[in-house]
Amino acid sequence: VKIGVDAGGTLIKLAYTYNQGESISFKTFPALQPEEVVKWIQAFDDEAEIGITGGKASLLQSMLGRPSLGMVEFEATCNGVRYLLRQSGVTEEAHILTNVGTGTSIHYFDQSGQKRLGGTGVGGGTLMGLSQVLTGITDYHELIQLAAAGDRDRIDLKVKHIYQGAEPPIPGDLTASNFGRVFALAATDTLSKEELLASVVGLVGETVATASVLAATPYDSASIIFVGSSFIQNDLLKEVVEGYTRLRGATPLFIENGEYSGAIGALLSL
Ligand code: ADP
Structure with missing residues (x-):
């Protein structure tokens, strides 16, 4: 299994898949209960690959006690959005992206990268x-x-x-x-x-x-x-x-x- 984790200020979001190319499943936990996420991940064997992003990524990484790949939040979000856009057949290449999480962050992104415009x-x-x-x-x-x-x-x-x-x-x-x-x-x-x-x-x-x-x-x-x-x-x-x-x-x-x-x-x- 491969598990992507976005550990935000309010909610911890998970996206996971059992086989490359297969559909992605999702799960959400309250950020106040990171131990629940750790328990959920640890139920998988050591073969599980884990990528973590978000403001509480390092906290979660240290709690996990097994190897995981950290990723910069804005890059992760834009890559995820690119994937979702492809899935829904949107073909335009340049976009403004507004992420309304606990706070709000605004980005410009195209095929070559992303730039935070403000929030x-x-x-x-x-x-x-x-x-x-x-x-x-x-x-x-x-x-x-x-x-x-x-x-x-x-x-x-x-x-x-x-x-x-x-x-x-x-x-x-x-x-x-x-x-x-x-x-x-x-x-x-x-x-x-x-x-x-x-x-x-x-x-x-x-x-x-x-x-x-x-x-x-x-x-x-x-x-x-x-x-x-x-x-x-x-x-x-x-x-x-x-x-x-x-x-x-x-x-x-x-x-x-x-x-x-x-x-x-x-x-x-x-
Ligand atoms: P972050 O990554 O900062 O945690 P999110 O994108 O997860 O941000 O958005 C958090 C916001 O989502 C909350 O501030 C609230 O407005 C809303 N929200 C949606 N579902 C819930 C829920 N079950 N419990 C609390 N807030 C929720």
Whole structure:
């Protein structure tokens, strides 16, 4: 067996295959339980080949106590994305890649290599942290389900709210200020958890989309590829990112199993 591991800040992602060329299987563990990953890997015999990437790679390597190949995270992610693009028949050669993990990292890559363009601390960790502060909820699936039922209208200030019927110089549906409409609420108004969580998803999604479109501006690339576990079962975040990226004139692309791109890259390096 060959196992690629992407040990991130929140989740440890694994991609593994029993025979070269056979389909790849996937598995995820919480980053707070690296010993579970070690146990899972150690259940394989000594023939198992292991490639590890991500911020917690060295920690995991030392816990494993058997040889493993370390790989630079950004290289692994881009190699994994190249593989997934080939699988899905995408043929363009140059791309902007935005990885929305605990934080967000933005890259340019083509056949010859990759370059990190920048990033933002607003990412999946912000979604978790801000949601917890605002509602007390810590469970990821509960949070995203409630968010999907929420309406941002009383919380977020749109450009058209400011222009009130006059013709705005930029699209009226752009958010002028995330959470910027709260001041207009009456003292007696209370916001529901659903509204608050939908607005947190809005803040994260719009920030990520905006940073990506700005980073992409100097590049002649067909699309912006969005990956990362923050999109897992989170259709609302996908919708926000997709809509906002289009509103700003670029083309978003989501790829199946994109959250495993780092693990796939680590696997392919073996
Ligand atoms: P990292 O590599 O930094 O761990 P990921 O790409 O794994 O980042 O994304 C982590 C984010 O994915 C979390 O911040 C959260 O928003 C989201 N997420 C998806 N599934 C889960 C889960 N089961 N538990 C916690 N967070 C999850």
